[in-house]
Amino acid sequence: MRDSLKPLRDVLANPALRRLQVAWAASMAGSLAFLIPLAVVSYHGGGGATGVGIVMLLRTAACAVFAPFTSILADRASPRRVMMVADLARAALILVLALVVHAGTGIGAVYVLAVCVSIVSTVFRPAQAALMPALARTPEELTASNAVAVTIESAAIFAGPGIGGLMLAVSGADLAFAVCAGLLVLSAILVALVPEPAGAPETAAAEPAGEGAIRAATAGFRELASTPLLATVVGVYALQALVAGALGVFTVVLALQVLHIGNAGVGYLDSVFGVGGIVGGVGAAALAGGRRLALAFAGGVLVWGIGIALVGISTSTALVCVLLAGVGVGNTVVDVAAITLLQRSAPADVLGRVFGVLEAVMLTALGAGSILAPALMSLLGVRPAIVVTGLTLPVAVALTGRWLVQLDVLAPEQRAHVQLLRQLTVFAPLSLPAIEQLAAHVERVEVPEGTVVVREGDPGDQFYIVEEGALAVTVGGQARTPILPGGFFGEIALLRETPRTATVTATADCRLLTVEREHFLAAVTGHAESAAAADLVVSRRLAALRPAVTSV
Secondary structure, three states: OHHHHHHHHHHHHOHHHHHHHHHHHHHHHHHHHHHHHHHHHHHHHOOOHHHHHHHHHHHHHHHHHHHHHHOHHHHHOOHHHHHHHHHHHHHHHHHHHHHHHHHOOOHHHHHHHHHHHHHHHOOHHHHHHHHHHHHOOOHHHHHHHHHHHHHHHHHHHHHHHHHHHHHHHHOOHHHHHHHHHHHHHHHHHHHHOOOOOOOOOOOOOOOOOOHHHHHHHOHHHHHHHHOHHHHHHHHHHHHHHHHHHHHHHHHHHHHHHHOOOHHHHHHHHHHHHHHHHHHHHHHHHHHHHOOOHHHHHHHHHHHHHHHHHHHHHOOOHHHHHHHHHHHHHHHHHHHHHHHHHHHHHOOHHHHHHHHHHHHHHHHHHHHHHHHHHHHHHHHHOHHHHHHHHHHHHHHHHHHHHHHHHHHHOOOHHHHHHHHHHHOOOOOOOOOHHHHHHHHOOOEEEEEOOOOEEEOOOOOOOEEEEEEEOOEEEEEOOEEEEEEOOOOEEOHHHHHOOOOOOOEEEEOOOEEEEEEEHHHHHHHHHOOHHHHHHHHHHHHHHHHHHHHHOOOO
């Protein structure tokens, strides 16, 4: 237990992550509290349950459509600033909504403003997902931070509606909306106290027009399409969301028609699921200690599916509650593992858009599940429909398991590359996920004795690391210090955009590792400490070039 809780203590000891988590709590509470007065206003002004259904459908559809595109901001601007603007914009829209309700304006204005709030909210979570890896000091801290965030989300499912309901009980919907806006302003203030991560963009980059803008908007889709392992995670995660959407319908039917525990029973079943999610947050922190995230993801999905299938054949209310609590635990594990896998595997420059795609896919799957559940119950009956729905998840894990486990396993060669890269001055400050991504682009080349690897005055497009062998260095025909195993060269031409400053020739059969310009620059210049370390190396070598050069 101490080992499991240590990563959580580390997260709370990190001031930036601590403020970010409290901001997330305020944002989630405000967002979920907002749904209660919105539902009441829609019920009274939109013709009962139909009005509630319309506003929820419009909000969900808007999120699913806009999320992949609004998430561009999380990659093109400072995620921290994007989160602040999103909070303040939602707060302003909700205050306008409060004024509209107070003035008795038609329900159409309520629907429009509610949809606008939802569209703005789609950028917050991708920005948070893009910001968290930059604030975490270790991969373990990132996993634990995700565990805290998911636990906060589970707790907010209780606290948010409670706040909204309490405000409605003591005042009108307009004041309830104002309180929700206040929580979002509090979130923005807390995010403002989070320091800007090193290397974060200061301003949003201008989006190219025409085809470039389209490519920017679809970068998240293209990244997933080009990375089958990540696409597999998203696909299984989406199937789990579809089952979750169906479960929301199943719990109502179970309470009223099968277990006969009445309207309050619906709340009981939802509550035990949520309690399981909160308890699962502590267990999910144990994932921070190891690299078996994909295995944990698959295990959580199995718990989901098997638990729901057993719910379908259970006749005891107590057993159903226990099973749903277990499913809640599995849900937290699945969320933490999936989010961390994407953060550690997707390139930083498209991470926000990958999460935008994820949000759109998950919302669509949730909606599809709630639509499919009644159809399945009509076709198969209540209990068989629940069992069949649950068993789809174990089947999905069985079909995709061999791909999922590959996310946990680095090839021996890539593991050796990671170890070597971490020893180099220019890469030492990088996080482990960043180095693992860079290692995926390393290529090994065999260089026979006597081969000129780079020639003075030529353009440079690669960075070199010496794994085996020795190389001679000459500048203007004069010999300089040779490069031995563990050494590197080629960084000056890439970082300063200058021709090669020396000639490097193999004096023995060599084995070199090469990194292409774009991958080298993305890794080094995207991290302030790494960029500073590289600049120091370049400055020293250039200084040495003047009297007696020792570098390239």
